Amino acid sequence: MTDRNRNRDSDALLDAILADARAAAPSPGPDLMARVMDDAFRLQAAVPAPPAPARRGGWLADLADVLGGWRGAGGLATAAVAGLWIGLSDTAFSASGLATAFGSGAVEALEVFPGPGELAGLAAAEG
Amino acid sequence: MQDAAATPPDALPEGRLLALYAAGDRQAARELALRLTPLPLRVATRMLGDRAEAEDVAQEAMLRLWTAAPGWRDGEAKVTTWLYRVTVNLCTDRLRRRRTVPIEDGQDWPSDAPGALADLLERDRMAAFQTALSRLPERQCQAVVLRHLEGLANPEIARIMEIGVEAVESLVSRGKRALAHALSGQREALGYDHD
Numbered sequence: 223m224t225d226r227n228r229n230r231d232s233d234a235l236l237d238a239i240l241a242d243a244r245a246a247a248p249s250p251g252p253d254l255m256a257r258v259m260d261d262a263f264r265l266q267a268a269v270p271a272p273p274a275p276a277r278r279g280g281w282l283a284d285l286a287d288v289l290g291g292w293r294g295a296g297g298l299a300t301a302a303v304a305g306l307w308i309g310l311s312d313t314a315f316s317a318s319g320l321a322t323a324f325g326s327g328a329v330e331a332l333e334v335f336p337g338p339g340e341l342a343g344l345a346a347a348e349g
Numbered sequence: 350m351q352d353a354a355a356t357p358p359d360a361l362p363e364g365r366l367l368a369l370y371a372a373g374d375r376q377a378a379r380e381l382a383l384r385l386t387p388l389p390l391r392v393a394t395r396m397l398g399d400r401a402e403a404e405d406v407a408q409e410a411m412l413r414l415w416t417a418a419p420g421w422r423d424g425e426a427k428v429t430t431w432l433y434r435v436t437v438n439l440c441t442d443r444l445r446r447r448r449t450v451p452i453e454d455g456q457d458w459p460s461d462a463p464g465a466l467a468d469l470l471e472r473d474r475m476a477a478f479q480t481a482l483s484r485l486p487e488r489q490c491q492a493v494v495l496r497h498l499e500g501l502a503n504p505e506i507a508r509i510m511e512i513g514v515e516a517v518e519s520l521v522s523r524g525k526r527a528l529a530h531a532l533s534g535q536r537e538a539l540g541y542d543h544d
Contacts, residue, residue, distance in 0.1 A: 232529035235536050239478045240497045246475055247498070248394045250386045254404045258386050258411045262370070262378040265415040269371055 359384075363428035364421065371418040378415075386411055388429060389436040395494045396440040398479045406443065410436045433499075433509045437491050444487060470540045477539055481531035489524030496521045 250258075358366065358380035366384075369377035389410035393403035413435050414428075421428075482490055488510070495506045496517075503521070507514045532539075 231536070232533040235532055235539075235541060236525065236529040238541055239474060239532060239539070242471070242474055243395075243478055244498055244500075246471065247387075247391045248400065248403070250390050250404075250407065254390070254407060255382065255386060257408050258382045259379065261408065261412045262382055262415050263375065265412070265418075266370060266373060266375070266378055269373070269419050 364423035367414075367418045367421045367428060368423060370415070371421070381414070382411065385414065385429070385432060388432055389439075392433065392436045392494060392499065393440050395479070395482060395498055396437070396490060397443060398483050402443065406436060406439045409439055427505075430505060430508050433495065433501075434511075437495075437509060441487060441491075474539045477532065477535060478528075481528050484531065485524050485527055489520050489527065492517055492520035493524040493528065497525070 358369075358376050361369070361377075361380070363381065363385070366377045366381050370381060386407055390403055390407040393406035393410075394400060397403050397406065410432060414432060417431075482493065485493065491510060492506060495501045495509060496503070501509075503514050503517045506517045506521075510517065
């Protein structure tokens, strides 16, 4: 028998044995399946609940919620900026601005609260 | 994307079943166990040549799958490829620990062949094959089992064994040649001349 024939026979024999081995593949019996299922259910019960999804926006979104949503927070921010601008503006500039606005150069100062003398006069008039 | 509520479990891919398992679905656990437990059992039986030890490996491989389920990211890896890799590694650990091959006469090979004589012949054939397989170098044995018994393509074997495709081809070729050489001359003894 030549080497080539011998190799061909060996290959054919191996192919036949491999085919038989595939056909005789073991399958799990009931005992193994019971063990596997026990593990599956035991570990499944121990799986922690999935974490809650992270909130979008973080602390900024929390703050907006406290202030009545994004619309409320926007209004508050606008008012704060306007107040800051008024507070920082120069008094003379404000006065001249008002004078220009009301068409008179006579405005020297703007009194918002009455002084002690005026309060006393008001009291006397009522009393 | 498939609707898990409307799709029967046996039609869902393994990755989706794993997500359902992690969410507490017991039917998904059953389906995964039925579908996947045979895989590590087949590979471990061939690599270890011992049914009881192979069952322990199959249980351990499935245990690792249950443990991995909550962190599994569907689409990143194929579940079966991952399970093959775990199984091969578990078998390798055991083989390295024992360093001997306890193939015994009377190994309890399952057989569907009818009749006692056919059973005996089948058992002898499988025992001879198992002995030859177990004498292969470790990596050749893995490659031959995955290629010729599990029927996997070389690129998937490469992913499982974490080597290149060319290295797989070389391992399979050398392993098959060594097996053929070991079994040559046993044709008659194994009953193949009488088939």
